[in-house]
Amino acid sequence: MLELFLRSYAFCYHFQLDDPLIQLVEDYKWINFFDFRWNLGIDELSLGPVLLTGFITTLATLAAWPVTRGDSRLFHFLMLAMYSGQIGSFSSRDHLLFFIMWELELIPVYLLLSMWGGKKRLYSATKFILYTAGGSIFLLIGVLGVGLYGSNEPTFNFETSVNQSYPVALEIIFYIGFLIAFAVKLPILPLHTWLPDTHGEAHYSTCMLLAGILLKMGAYGLIRINMELLPHAHSIFSPWLMVVGTIQIIYAASTSLGQRNFKKKE
Numbered sequence: 001m002l003e004l005f006l007r008s009y010a011f012c013y014h015f016q017l018d019d020p021l022i023q024l025v026e027d028y029k030w031i032n033f034f035d036f037r038w039n040l041g042i043d044e045l046s047l048g049p050v051l052l053t054g055f056i057t058t059l060a061t062l063a064a065w066p067v068t069r070g071d072s073r074l075f076h077f078l079m080l081a082m083y084s085g086q087i088g089s090f091s092s093r094d095h096l097l098f099f100i101m102w103e104l105e106l107i108p109v110y111l112l113l114s115m116w117g118g119k120k121r122l123y124s125a126t127k128f129i130l131y132t133a134g135g136s137i138f139l140l141i142g143v144l145g146v147g148l149y150g151s152n153e154p155t156f157n158f159e160t161s162v163n164q165s166y167p168v169a170l171e172i173i174f175y176i177g178f179l180i181a182f183a184v185k186l187p188i189l190p191l192h193t194w195l196p197d198t199h200g201e202a203h204y205s206t207c208m209l210l211a212g213i214l215l216k217m218g219a220y221g222l223i224r225i226n227m228e229l230l231p232h233a234h235s236i237f238s239p240w241l242m243v244v245g246t247i248q249i250i251y252a253a254s255t256s257l258g259q260r261n262f263k264k265k266e
Contacts, residue, residue, distance in 0.1 A: 015042070015047060017044065020043070020044070021043070022041035022042070022043050022093060023041060023042060023043065024040075024041060024042055025039075025040070025041035025093070026038065026039070026040045026041065027039045027040070027041075027093070030097075036094075036096055036097075036156070037094050037097070037156075037157070038094075038097065039092070039093040039094040039097060039157065040088070040091045040092060040093060040097075041091060041093050042090070042091050045220075045223065045224065046090045046091055046220070046224075049090040049213075049216055049217075049220055050087060050090050050091060052212065052213065052216070053083065053086045053087055053090065053213050054083075054087075056208055056209065056212040056213055057079060057082075057083045057086075057209065057213070059208060060079070060205040060206070060208040060209050060212075061076065061079055061205065063204055063205045063208060064079075064116075064203065064204075064205035074115075075112075075116070078108040078111050078112050079108070079112075079209075081104070081105070081107075081108040082105045082108035082109060082112070082209060084101075084104065084105075085101050085102070085103075085104030085105030085106075085108070086101075086105055086213050086214075086217065088100075088101030088104065089101040089102050089105070089217055089220070089221075090217075090220060092158075093157065093158045093159070094156045094157055094158065095143040095146060095147055095156040095157075095158065095161065095225075096143060096147065096156040097156075098143070098221075099136070099139055099140055099143050102136065102139065102217070102221075103136055105214070106129060106132055106133065106136075109128065109206070109209075109210070109214070110125050110128065110129045112202070112203070112206045112209075113125035113128060113198065113201065113202050113206060116202075116203045116205075116206065117201040117202055117203060117206075118200070118201040118202075119201070120197070120200075120201050121201045121202075123197065123201075124194075124197040124198045124200070124201040124202070125198075125201075127193075127194045127197055127198070128194050128197075128198045130194075131184050131191070131193075131194040132184055132185065132194070134184070135180055135181040135182075135183070135184030135185065135191070136181060138177040138178070138180040138181045139177070139178065139181035139182075139221075141177050142174050142177035142178045142181070142225075143156065145170075145173075145174055145177070146161050146164075146174060146229065147161075149164070149166065149170070158224075158229075161229055162228055162229060166230070168232060168233075171230050171232055171233045172233045172236070174229075174230055174233070175226055175230045175233035175234065175237060178221070178222075178225050178226050178230075179222070179226060179237070181221070182218040182219075182221040182222045182225075182226070183218065184218070185214065185215065185217055185218030185221070186215055186218035186219060186222070187215070187218070188244060188245075188248065189244060189247065189248050189251065192248075195210075198210065199211070
């Protein structure tokens with residue numbers, strides 16, 4: 001785990017904070033179908049989540065030692081698989097690759113919940129996977145819509161999509177689809193009901209990953225795709241998102257007063 005922590009921070013030596021362009025790029029054709037590229041890179045927006053992921057994953061693995069000090073190979077495999085999906089989501093420069101990385105971390109979380117959770121672990125794990133997989137359907141539809149629009153050849157590159165203009169009505173449709181997917185992951189009312197059960201039944205190490213990284217993926221997607229890719233629709237929806245955020249803060253603070261399970265307050 002120390003090696004994981006060091007590797008997560010080693011690339012900072014080569015990252016130039018005064019350079020606004022995408023850095024440490026890795027780009028090559030992966031699958032010929034749909035011109036699917038393995039395109040990774042980071043900028044100042046993705047740098048923080050990448051560093052946070054390495055830091056929290058290391059701490060979560062150490063926190064799980066009392067439970068996994070026997071045969072811990074499967075547990076560590078699931079932690080690394082989840083870590084890979086999260087790093088891939090924060091550094092993807094291709095919409096289709098972003099979706100695959102987004103989905104990659106779902107199965108490890110499900111298994112961590114169902115194998116190392118509390119008494120209702122199967123119920124909470126099933127509820128988690130149904131909510132997040134349901135939201136991912138809207139993400140996939142949005143990714144395919146953005147990649148296939150306005151071109152004879154589909155392109156899923158982030159930079160190409162940012163320069164693409166859409167009719168206002170279509171942009172709003174894309175925005176709503178992406179918003180539903182990211183609202184489930186954040187989560188935003190009323191798509192939040194999976195979170196108390198998941199946190200209440202998950203092991204403390206899994207809770208650290210959920211609260212510290214998984215929920216941030218929704219906020220990152222909202223900024224990276226909704227705000228950057230669909231600016232006109234975002235100008236329409238952003239005031240309402242602030243209202244919903246304010247209501248959610250007040251609602252969560254009020255309900256936490258009567259909560260006896262400390263993990264459900266996260």
